[in-house]
Amino acid sequence: MVTWFVTRHPGAVEWAKRQGLEVDKQTAHLDTAEIGAGDQVIGSLPVHLAAEVCASGARYLHLQIELPAELRGIELTAEQMEQCGAELKPYRVVEE
Secondary structure, eight states: OOEEEEOOOHHHHHHHHHTTOOOSEEESSOOGGGOOTTOEEEEOOOHHHHHHHHHTTOEEEEEEOOOOGGGTTSOOOHHHHHHTTOEEEEEOOOOO
């Protein structure tokens, strides 16, 4: 089993470390062909990629955060992510 963290944001990487997340591979762009059954993928993926992750037999944990309008479109620090209640939520995404 491999735990992937999909992000290009340094603040998110620092946030994950503070949460004690054990990450095997961190990547800015996910190639779903590399995901295997039993893997775990953490990130904020587009729905079609999340569905591919789930179809491969991997678990998807969505990095969820409630952003106020004034923080949208900027690089967040780990502290800002914590203040906005960043958390991981498991989802099973299925294409119909």
